[in-house]
Amino acid sequence: MSLKAIMETVLVVGATGNIGVSAVTAALRSKRNVLAIVRNKNSADKLVKYTGSSKGITFAEADVLSDSGVKCVVDQVRAGNPGFPACVFQRISPPPNYATTLTSPSKPTSVSSSNLEDPTPSDISFAVAYRDTIGYLLEQKNPASTWTICTGSQGDLATHPVPAMTQGALFPLTTAAARENESTNVRFNEIYLGYRVEVDEIAVQHGTKSSDFGNVYELILANSEVRSSRVRVDNLDDLKKLKYQKKF
Numbered sequence: 001m002s003l004k005a006i007m008e009t010v011l012v013v014g015a016t017g018n019i020g021v022s023a024v025t026a027a028l029r030s031k032r033n034v035l036a037i038v039r040n041k042n043s044a045d046k047l048v049k050y051t052g053s054s055k056g057i058t059f060a061e062a063d064v065l066s067d068s069g070v071k072c073v074v075d076q077v078r079a080g081n082p083g084f085p086a087c088v089f090q091r092i093s094p095p096p097n098y099a100t101t102l103t104s105p106s107k108p109t110s111v112s113s114s115n116l117e118d119p120t121p122s123d124i125s126f127a128v129a130y131r132d133t134i135g136y137l138l139e140q141k142n143p144a145s146t147w148t149i150c151t152g153s154q155g156d157l158a159t160h161p162v163p164a165m166t167q168g169a170l171f172p173l174t175t176a177a178a179r180e181n182e183s184t185n186v187r188f189n190e191i192y193l194g195y196r197v198e199v200d201e202i203a204v205q206h207g208t209k210s211s212d213f214g215n216v217y218e219l220i221l222a223n224s225e226v227r228s229s230r231v232r233v234d235n236l237d238d239l240k241k242l243k244y245q246k247k248f
C-alpha cells in the first residue's frame with residue numbers, strides 16, 4: 001500500500017490541554033486521525049467533551065512525564081498492536097507545562113519551591129517525547145511528516161517567571177531539533193505563541209479559543225514550505241495567515 005493510501009494520524013501529547021485540543025481539532029478538521037495520549041479514562045472523556053465526538057480519535061493511556069510513557073505508545077504502534085493505528089503518523093506536540101501564566105507569581109522574589117515542585121518541566125517532557133517519537137517518523141520516510149511544538153513569548157517577556165523559565169528553556173531545544181531535521185522527511189516547526197489560548201468553554205472569560213488557534217496547526221500541516229521555522233502568533237490575524245521565519 002502506498003503511503004498516500006494510508007490515512008495520516010497525528011499523535012498528540014497533552015491532548016486534553018488548551019493547546020492539545022487545538023492540535024486535535026486541527027487534525028480532525030483536516031481529515032486526519034488522532035492518536036491522543038491521555039493520562040487516564042477521565043482525561044479521554046474530557047477530550048471527547050471538548051471535541052464533541054470520539055470519531056477519528058484513538059486513545060492511548062500513558063504518563064508522558066515518565067521516562068517510558070511515550071516510548072510505550074510508539075512501541076505499540078511500531079508492533080502493529082490492535083487498537084493502535086498502524087500507519088504513518090504526523091506528530092504535533094504541545095508538552096505539558098508545570099505552571100500556567102494566570103496562576104503563577106509575577107515577581108522573581110515570589111517564586112518558591114511550591115511553584116516549581118510538580119510536575120516535570122516542559123523542557124524535560126519535550127525532550128523525552130521528541131527522543132521517543134522522532135526515530136519512528138524517520139523510519140517511516142513519509143515526506144509529509146511534521147513535528148510541531150508550542151512555546152510562548154513568556155520565554156522572552158518573563159512577566160511571569162515560572163512559565164518564562166519553562167518556555168525559555170524550550171527555545172534552544174526546538175532550534176536543535178529543527179537543525180537536526182532540516183534535511184530529513186520531518187518538518188520540525190515551533191509555534192511561538194504571544195497570548196493565552198484556552199479550551200473553548202473557558203476562553204470566553206479571558207482567552208482565545210482552542211478551536212480558533214487550531215487554524216495555525218492546519219496551516220502548518222498544509223504548507224510544505226514551513227520547515228525549521230518559528231511561526232509567530234501575536235494577534236488574531238496570525239490565525240489566518242502564517243507568519244513564519246527560518247530559525248537559522
Ligand SMILES: NC(=O)c1ccc[n+]([C@@H]2O[C@H](COP(=O)([O-])OP(=O)(O)OC[C@H]3O[C@@H](n4cnc5c(N)ncnc54)[C@H](OP(=O)(O)O)[C@@H]3O)[C@@H](O)[C@H]2O)c1
Pocket residue numbers: 013014015016017018019020037038039040043046062063064065066094095096097119122150151152153163166167193194195196197198
Ligand atoms: N495555553 C497557552 O496559551 C500557551 C501559550 C504559550 C505556550 N504554551 C505552551 O503549550 C504547552 C501546553 O500548554 P496548555 O495551556 O495546553 O497546558 P494544559 O492546558 O495545562 O495542558 C497540559 C496537558 O498535559 C497533560 N498532562 C500533564 N501531565 C501529564 C501526565 N503525567 N501524563 C499525561 N498527560 C499529562 C494534561 O492532561 P490532563 O488533562 O489529564 O491533566 C493536559 O492534556 C505548555 O508547554 C505551554 O508552555 C501554552
